[in-house]
Amino acid sequence: MTTTRLYPGMCDGSLEIFYIPEEDRLMAIKNGRVRDYEELPESDLIFLDEIIQNEPEVRTILESWASTYTEQRRKLAECRFGGLNFQPDFKNNIASPDSFNCPVKATCSGFGIVCKAIQYNGISLNDQDTEAIKLLVSSKKNTVIAELLSMPTGSFEVYRTKLYNSLNVSTKQELARVAFDLGLV
Numbered sequence: 001m002t003t004t005r006l007y008p009g010m011c012d013g014s015l016e017i018f019y020i021p022e023e024d025r026l027m028a029i030k031n032g033r034v035r036d037y038e039e040l041p042e043s044d045l046i047f048l049d050e051i052i053q054n055e056p057e058v059r060t061i062l063e064s065w066a067s068t069y070t071e072q073r074r075k076l077a078e079c080r081f082g083g084l085n086f087q088p089d090f091k092n093n094i095a096s097p098d099s100f101n102c103p104v105k106a107t108c109s110g111f112g113i114v115c116k117a118i119q120y121n122g123i124s125l126n127d128q129d130t131e132a133i134k135l136l137v138s139s140k141k142n143t144v145i146a147e148l149l150s151m152p153t154g155s156f157e158v159y160r161t162k163l164y165n166s167l168n169v170s171t172k173q174e175l176a177r178v179a180f181d182l183g184l185v
Contacts (some may be wrong), residue, residue: 008088009033015044015090019082019100026078037077047090048073051080061110079115085183098183115171116181124168125182132163134184137176 008016016029017037026037030044052059052073061071073141081089083098090096097116117124125133128149135145146156149160169175179185 001058005086007084007086008091011088014088015040016084017077017081017089018084019078021100021103026074026082037074044090045073045077047093047095048076051076051095054125055113057113061114065110076114079110083118083183086181100183120167120178120182129163130182130184132159133175133179136160136163137172137179137185 007029008014010032015030017026018028019026028035028037028040028044029038042182052062058076059072062075064073066072079102080097081095082102083100085098087096087098089098096119102108102115103114108115117126118130119125132145132149135148138145142146142156142160143153146153149156149159151159164170164175167175167178169178175185
């Protein structure tokens with residue numbers, strides 16, 4: 001039996017924003033329609049305005065990156081909400097950041113400020129957590145994963161247990177579902 005999952009916004013009023021780096025396109029899904037970000041009505045973008053107004057450090061960085069407010073808001077949407085996953089970016093007045101594999105993340109002045117750690121059930125996941133999840137759902141052995149994460153094997157075992165507990169999973173299969181929901185695999 002095959003299960004088909006729908007992205008947020010396909011069957012409801014939630015909003016899913018996603019960035020396609022190869023095409024430098026920012027897209028959105030809402031009310032069953034996939035459209036260019038620029039086609040979204042202003043009412044769908046108010047939550048971005050609130051972030052810019054309420055986070056002065058974000059506003060300062062965005063102003064250094066783009067000269068117009070429209071460009072700044074687009075850049076915030078791309079950086080903080082640009083991943084395509086199975087959790088809506090905006091629903092019921094709650095914004096939930098996600099991420100995509102940004103090529104300039106390591107050198108970006110807005111890293112961790114404009115973009116935010118992705119969350120799963122209210123738990124913030126840092127880069128090490130997301131990398132560990134990707135590796136743990138792969139076919140790699142734990143000793144190899146520990147080495148790739150630059151951890152002694154014993155420390156990795158403790159870390160893995162804490163990660164599983166924080167995500168409320170107990171098996172690799174359950175972790176794979178989490179990874180899929182977050183768009184990590």
